Every structure is written in structure tokens, then in C-alpha cells.
Amino acid sequence: MTDTRRLVDKLWSYAGVLRDAGVGVIEYTEQLTYLLFLKMAHERATRPLLPQQIVPEEFSWQKLLDAKGAELETLYSSFLQGLGKLDGLLGTIFRKAENRVQDPAILQRLIHDLINKETWSAGGDLNGDAYEALLSKGASDKGSGAGQYFTPRSIISAIVDAVQPTVRDTVVDPACGTGGFLLGAHEYASRDSEHLDPESREHLRTGFAHGTELVPGTARLAAMNLLLHNMADPTGESPIEVKDALLADPGKRWSVVLANPPFGTKSSVTMVGADGREAKEDREIERNDFVVTTSNKQLNFLQHIMTVLDINGRAAVVLPDNVLFEGGPGETLRRRLLNEFDLHTILRLPTGVFYAQGVKANVLFFDKKPASETPWTQKTWVYDLRTNKHFTLKQNPLTRAHLDEFVDLYLPGRSHAERGESGRFKAFNYEELIARDKVNLDITWLRDESLEDLDSLPSPEILAREIVDDLTAALEEFAAVADALEMRRSENSFE
Template sequence: MNAAHTRRLVAKLWNYCDVLRDDGVSTIDYVEQLTYLLFLKMAHERANRRLNPDTALAGVAARWQTLFDAEAQDLEKVYRETLEHLAKQPGTLGVIFRKAQNRIQDPAKLKRLIVDLIGKENWSSQGADVKGDAYEELLAKGAEDVKTGAGQYFTPRALIAAMIDCVQPGPDDTVADPACGTGGFLLAAHDYIVEHHGLSLTPEQRERLASGAISGIELVDGTARLAAMNMIVHGIGRPNGASLIEVRDALAEPPARHPSVVLANPPFGKKSSITVIGEDGRADREAISYNRQDFWTTTTNKQLNFVQHIASMLAIPGRAAVVVPDNVLFEGGAGETVRKRLLKQFDVHTLLRLPTGIFYAGGVKANVLFFDKKEARPGQSWTEKLWVYDFRVGQHFTLKQSPLRREHLDDFVKCYRPGEPRSNRIETERFRPFSYEELIARDKVNLDITWLKDPSLEDADSLLPPEVIAQEVVEDLEAALSEFAAIAEALQVARARSAES
């Protein structure tokens, strides 16, 4: 029943997106407008329920009623004033409505969205599973809008589920994501804890889980609002309380909190225009720089900086699962420094090589790196064996025709053996261990390790369909162009530095 109800809600809301698209409202803009109006309607419902009304939301509830009652000709002005007022509020309200703007210029269409599509549903009675799943599906649809680049903030939920199953967050953990996008990791961690420990949670653990044990940071205002709303509709946090999503640059300063679990898919793509100054004291030529003495090296590579940041923010003991592009595994210079320090100071125990075609951003070749932080042991390296699971060779997915599903990662999770000693792991065709000595001896400590051969290259009878081959060619070219752009940028910096000296 819940699944059918969810589909009905999503279809009802989504069908109207086609109408608004003709007016120039993009998919992600539509999801944002839904976010504002859903929040207002839910606040109105909570403030006016017969049992235990939420009086703290009375002011927000009144704003919804004003919108609902406004005549079409006055609606645009009332809506704009409502967004401006709520953007100035503290906590969750301020995050969701920060820099909010009305993108629906036709008052009649805005009126229909408010009165017919959202106003006629009782969202608070849906239950967190129905309205949460519906909102997640809306975010997934928004991520498909490739023109806006919204997909870069949306990690495939099947991959998130497998990573959570391996890391196994518990009721006493604090969970954080320093680049949380729309909040997928945070929600999955919350759901895992409730599913596996819900009946045994103490009142204190339940309170922690709802109001601070799970939190995220997001740089982009629009994405942070989606994450904050995503948490609220899933029953995490309070609409009138402190936000569990911070809007800021996670790399700007050393972490103030040290969670026991970090789950993240940091942004891929262009190198950062802001340099981080590490303990080596070097800085590139950009005028703005971060002075992060807790970092091992200076680099403009955002992904390497996020790996350093996550290593710094983890508590002891702590465990992390981080999606990283291939260049983090093989890039020289700062990349080699980061890999050496990570292998020595952390237990880097598992690497999952991901197939192409699972991310909305094209040309992405990525991996998941699992590592633990433990008490220092001087003179010894924490990493003993890195187990590599090759899920890339021979695997072919597309976002629509052949999407990644959770069961595709069953074998990886089985090989990982969550909760068991790693001595119980067994080598398979796709799963192999490499000793610390082997890794350090590799050129530039390159962790981009392969041993399988793609059967489609060996067996003429197993050739891939032309459309799959064409898509892979496109993705390879996009990845190559991205790397060339990074090289060109680095050469420009080097030339400018040389001219200055």
C-alpha cells in the first residue's frame, strides 16, 4: 500500500512539472518550489492538529493560510514576501528558505500548485515512509535534469545502501557527511540504525538520533535546502529547531566535531580555485587560501582535500566510506603523499572499483574507499592488507535501461563480511588482498589496481550492444577531457608562478 501511495503522490506532483517546463521552470527549480510549499503545508498541519499542536510553528502555518487564501492576482507578491520573511529565520527554517525565490511566474499555475496539488493532501498523515520515499523519488527525478548539473549531488541509492550495510552504523555512533548533497547517506544511516536497533533504543539514543547524532555540511544553498527538507520529511530533526544541515564550505577550517562514522561522495569535476595550505607550508598562487595545518599536503584537487579532511575529522576509533574518482588512486605529487600517509596512519582495508553508468554525471570512473582510524602506533603502519573488489570489469549499467540495483552489490557485501574479523575474508575472482609492502612498492603508491580482463574484449560472441559501446566511448572521452582540463589548469598555474619568480 505504501509503495502504491508513494507512486500516486509522485505522479500527481510530477505531472505538473511538464506544464511548468513550458514556462521555463527547470526540473530542479520545480523541486525547490515543491520543497518550499510542502514545508509550509506540513507546518500548517502540525500547528493545527487536534492533539498536541506544534505552537512554535504557528507563524509559519499562518503564512501557508495566507498563501492559500490569496487571490491569484495577489499571489505572486504574497509568495515573494513569505519567502523573504522565512529566509531570515534561524535554524532549519533559515536553511530551507535561504535565498529562496519564486520561479513560477504565472499566478494561475502557482495557485493551482498550492490549492489543488499540495493543499488537497494531508502530508502529515502520510507517515515518514510514504512522504519520505515520495520526496526521495522527486529528488531522483530532479537529478535526471542533466542541464542543471543536479545529478552531481545525488549518489545512487543502491550504492549508498551497500556502503551502509558494510559500515553498519549503530545507535551510539555519530554520523556525518561533509559534502552531503541531498542527504542520501544521512537518511540511509538513520534508517539502518532504526531498522537494526529500533526496538532496543533507549530514550536518550532516540533523542540523539533525532536531533544531532546525524548531520551534514553542504556548500550549495539550493542543495542544502533539499537535504534539510529531506531530513524533515523522513522524521529527522525538527522544523522549528536547529538545522542538522550546515551551509558552508567544509574544507574552510579544521573540523569542530569528530564523528565516529563518515560517509561521503565529495563533488567530482573541476579542481578547486581555492588552495589548501597543508603542513608542508606550500601554497599555490590563488589569492584565497585555506590554512589547514591538519592536512598532509597542499593541493588544488578537491577530492584529495576531502580525503584529507575526512581523515582529520574522524574520531578514534572511527570508520569511513568515501566515493573517490580514479585520479585519487593514481595521481602523483600530492596524490602520492596522501596515499602514503593514509596507508600508514589509517587502516585502509577495502577498495570497491565501481562500474561506469551509475552516476548522473557523465564520464565518472569512481571507487569506494573504506578506512578506519585507530590509536596511533609509532613506527608501524596501520594498513596491513587492502582488499580490492573489482566490480567494474565486465559490468555495464545505464541510468534508465539497466540501472544499478542493490542486489547487484550483494556479492561485494558478502565478500566484505560486515561485522566479522577481516581474517575471515576469502579471496575470489573479483576480490583480492594486497599487502602494505606490495602497495608501497608500486610506482607512486598507485592504488588503481586491476587484474581481470573484460570478457567482451576476448570473446567475439559476447560483444556488447552498440548503444552500450557508444555510451562507454562517450564516458571515456568525457573523463579524458576532464583530466586534460585539469592538466591545462595546472600548466597555467605553473607558468604564472614561473613568470612571477
């Protein structure tokens, strides 16, 4: 057994104990995050060479080690309240933190037996990988609901290998979840870190990655994940912002955007686009950089990403099928994407690969270009990994090897003109795309073998999962139609 596997099993073994005490998987991981940070701060403060004081002495790890019983529970709770009032990375990790481990005996076991016996200081890949693996296990727990914040790492790896972020890039994920895309980009850009100059190494550590996450609990997991992978300064600003990325144009631009925005039909705010229309919700904001007004969250994230991407920057975004075929605002946005950006690649993902049910998604790869009188998209290459492909999370999970052919045909780092069609990879020129009804980019051309040959049908459990996914996706579409009709009726009532 590897050290990482041993550590993950050790960390996970306590999840069952705490579940029996009423602490869920997400809360358990949060409690670990608080304790891990305090233990790391203790390791930094007591190391023989260049000791570093990360947290004020009043919140020292040694005080937790010395406390017992009810005193420990009270002290730990006071630590969380005090640390949550601080700025920077500390504030992100401890924001709104609460002690959910009410049994002092269990809390003492967590501190003494689980956390204190291991070394967790940032800079070593072992414990960062163990924390990432723990997040993965939490995402696979159906009852936790954590899967919505976790993109399968096989998909992240393939996307990163295609985009090829470098040490010169700045990378942002406006819906970062637990930080998987940022970690993947950093790992790729750091491959030759031993040959980098000090300035480049510092950029990789503190200036390379930036994320935004709406949910404070998930943001703290992302911040800790980055810290354990040596991607943040524990005494500095947090690379993870806790806010709704859709609220406003941040004013900053990044050379790479990697994202898997949350799926769902509605935005959490009232959007007022440049067309002057409203999609009414809780709070009203106006974004003149948005060319269409819609309550569809994915379309709004796509518009946001189109805004924050720098000229000649490149983006890879996971988006549901409806973004490719929805009329109205969807059609308007696709026309803009084809004209003002180079939408050079679409990867049609199979079903059964996300922890959240009912997800039928694609990855859109596009580059931002300077203003031009002619469309930037000349050809869009579509790789169909969905037709005649069947995956489940447990019996037949999607692995990185299943995406090898796509990455090879993508020709990372080379001109798209060098690509060639091959089976699942087919090119469509601009004229073909713009002539399609509503500029529908949900393109299929492969023959579905299961429709013609009963022997080609997948196993019953895969069929059942695909039926559930199709029904869930259909309900999402019906909900979107209902929202649109409701919004249109509201508009007419005010005229």
C-alpha cells in the first residue's frame, strides 16, 4: 500500500465514526481542513530552519494538544470564531467556520491520533495528493452532495493536456469548486520547475492560479487544496475568492480559463444585459458586457468567461447540451462565439461520468481574438465520445486512457490546420455551422449501433443509468422552457 493510499484510508476511516455522530462527509472534510491548517502552521512555526509564524500565538496547535474534555471543545470553537475574523487566506479557510464535532472524545482522537501523527506542511506532494484523494472520495459519496463541486480528474487531465498551460500563463476558474482545474493546470505548468528562475517559481506559487467559488465551505476546501499543493502563501492573500462570479466584470483578464460551471437553469441574481432586458431573480445587476439577458446560469457563465479571457487567451469550458441548441439567447451567443472567437473544438462527453445525475455535457475549446471584420472560426472540430460509449461511476468508470485518442487528435501545441478527420473526429466549416437551424452545435453523425443491433445494447445497469440521466436532463429542459415562458409573461404584463 502506498503512503498516499494509507493516509487516505486513515482519514476516511474517521468519516464513518463522525457520520454516526451526525457529522456528514462535507462537514467532516471541513473539520479536517481547519485542523490540518492549524497543524501545518505549527509545523512552520517550530521547524529548525527559517521558522514562520502563520497564525497568531493565541491560536497555537499546542494549546489544542494540551486541552482535554469539555475544555478542548470550548477552546476549539473559540479558535474557529477568532480565525474567521482574519483577512487573506486565513479568512477564506475559516470564514463562517463552526465546530461540528460535539463529542470531546472524538475531537481529541482527530487531533491526537489522526492529524498530529502526520506531517502536513505545504511543499510535499504526498499529503496534498492525499487531501485531493479525500475530496474525490467525498464527491463519490452519493449522500454528501459534494459531487456537484467535483469534476472527474480524468476529464480535467485531458483538458489540461490539450490546452497546455505554461508558467507564463495566468489561469482562472470562475466556478472552481474544490480547485481541480487549477491543480491540474499548475501540475502541467510545473513539469520542469527545477529549471525555472526564482521569479517564475514564485509566479507559479502565488500568481498563476485564481478561483472564484460561491459556497464558503467549498471555497475553504479549494483554498486548502491549493495550499497543500504549494500554490498559495499561507500568510498572504487567498487565491480563492468567495463570491458569485456573475455579479460583475472583475476588471482583470486571464490568459487561460478552465471551468465546469454549476449546472441548473436559473442564476442567483437578476441579470440586466446590454439589450436592456431582465431575467428577474433576487438581486439586480447590470452587465453591459453581456450581450444577451437570460436566467440560464450556463449561458451567463459562458458570457462571463468570454469577458474575462484575454486577447489570444484560450478557454476550455464544460457545458450542458442545451447551450449548444437552445434558441433565443443561446442562438445569439453561439453566433457571437463563432464570429468573435475561434471555437475550434467541441468534445462531446459521454453520460455516466459525472457524480451529479442527468448531466449530458460537452467541452468547448475556444480562443479569444482581436476585433475582425470576418469570423474567426473557420472550422470547428467535433470529437464524439458519446455515441456507442457507455460509462458508469463504479462498474465502468471513464479513465484518462479513454480520452487518449481525443488528446492525440487535438494536436496540442500545433496548428489546427494540421488536424485530420478520423472516426470520431470530424470538422465542420463556418458556413455549415451558421446555416444550421438556430446555429445548432449539438452535432452527431455516427451510427448508434444499439438502435440496430440488440446484441449491442449495454448492460441493464448502464441502460437504467442512461434512462435516469435522460429523464433528469429532460426535466431540466422543461424547467428552462417554463422559466422562459414565465419571464415572457411577466414582460408582457408590464407593457
